[in-house]
Amino acid sequence: MSAQKAILYVALLVLIVAAPFLFPDYKTQLATLWLMIIVSLTWDMTGGQMGYNSLGNIFFYGTGMYVAAVIAIGMVYDVGEYTNAFGGGKFDFTDDQYFTGLFVGIIGAGVFCALSAFAIGWLTFGLRGPYFAIGTLGVAIAAGELVSNWDWVGGGQGIALPVYPGDFDNFKTFIYFLFAGTGVVLFIFLSWLYQTRFRAAINAIRDDEEKAEAMGLHTLRYKLVTWAMAAFFVGIVGGISAFQLIHFEPLETAYQTINLGIFMVVCVLLGGKGTLWGPIIGAILFHVFKEVTWNYFLGWQWVALGALIVVTVVYFQDGLLGWLRLKKPEWFGVRVENKQQAVAEPAE
Template sequence: MNKKFILYAVLLAFSVAAPFLFPNYQTQLATLWLMIIVALTWDMTGGQMGYNSLGNIFFYGTGMYVCAVITIGLYYDVGEWTNASRTEIFTFSDRQYFTGMVLGILGAGLFCAASAYFIGMLTFGLRGPYFAIGTLGVAIAAGEIVSNIEWLGGGQGVSMPIYNGDFDTFKTLIYFEYAILGVGLFVFLNWLYKTRFGAAINAIRDDEEKAEAMGIHTLRYKLVTWAMSAFFVGAAGAISAFQLIHFEPLETAYQTINLGIFMVVCVLLGGKGTLWGPVIGAIMFQVFKETTWNYFLGWQWVALGALIVIVVVFFQDGLMGWLRLKRPEWFGVKVEQKTSEAGA
């Protein structure tokens, strides 16, 4: 217990110190937190509950847009703001900026949680690959719809207000927003997975019919799980909107083929259905991605494809699953080696 506490304290201290230790890599570190958040939330349904969603990117994109509408809409007309031919220049005071930011991030999270609940009612009737494709369809359709709403800037996207202060302060701020959200999510999941609720969603993954027969209201558990995960993705999307300053619907907000797939790859790399798997997977993936995208430019997608193939073929349970097999004692599993040898 004590050992675990020290480990957590060290990791937390490192997270706080990281942006100051590596000031030039703040954006990459912030993106790492984003990857951890989307991987952990994907694992809530994909790993713990057995529902592989390919549409979680919907909440990311929707979070961006809801946040933009709230932040801008508090002080200006959104249609005016996004109009390319306007000549007036709109500005945000510090007070307006931070009020808009807090309300925007919270509002995005809540809106996404609510939308997950309603979309879930339609899609949770689907199982296995049908659920994956169904949710993917939702995300793609949302991107196309939003890209045709002129009020939201259509295909040209939305430019968020810009922080008036120093840019390095801004980046540190964004880093800590992600970090707080990420740590909050981790602590929350660490608690949640140990409760009856955690056991119930694991039961749904293992055998949904049996779970239903045991009196678990499976649909309600599924909806609540997805809504909780959507809250965090939506809030992360909102922070991204501020971080990127400008975003557009198809390739930034509802980026199904990038972040939408990366979050799944992170979880597969680290290990599905574990608490640490998505975190470790996200770190590995982010390091891999930054390396290949910078030093093997032109081959980065090939390298990513190769990585996915290797993981799927040789490490189906991810790094955590592989370790559990090789070093079960690290996970508190006792193996009586002598007996098995004697038996052989």
């Protein structure tokens, strides 16, 4: 890593840590921004890098929420009794019980979602192109409907989680750092993963899966592992969201296919798919755009958002980084170089 790059990363890290203290009124907004960044980066792992456009990643978000809730509650009380007594009954959680439940629940959500990605992937990775998108969307919608009819986890009313033992402002800071920490770990993980053979393998699947098979790649294995890794992180942020929201219900919050489920795709398209920074830049732009329209153009916010999606999908498919790559290919390492030049300045 060059010195400039190291300085940039340290500066970013300082900014990330300082942000909730510099902008104390925006803690929840910043936490949501991290959520957008994480779901976009993970969507890009399959959608951008591997060419499998999943519309069902929201399944892992919703499932993560429920798994985290069930684990956190189940460690102390009987889940059925707890949800049955909605509003009534008295269920107290000590500080220890809260934090143990939270951490075990969040990690459990990630692990459960990774395993379910293997199972769902096994069934859906035979589908290609738009059929995969529709197939995965179907899984997410079906899951939402099933869960909303499952009384043990609260049915359509959803679940209420224990409340953070401390003041509300500290709670917001705590949630911010949970999201930010996950995001930083994900970013470091992907910067490493995208330098390995693994990235080349999933890029090959994206460019021509039949060719990849003919060259002997274990295509299904790569696809399953990629989706499981993405699902792990989505499950984790689902779990964090569950504790952030305290109460959530299945259709509008957990398996929110038309909101977050679509937003993550738009973020990636806006920033530029198949790149490390594209989804991050896209998520920031999208989140700012969304918040500005929600605040200043209330009543027209969905129209503005729809227009943004249409313009991005129709005229700007390669996103910001894709456009930059077209204008400045040399910034992305595209060059013609003969042997003398190669000796003079050896490639990395």
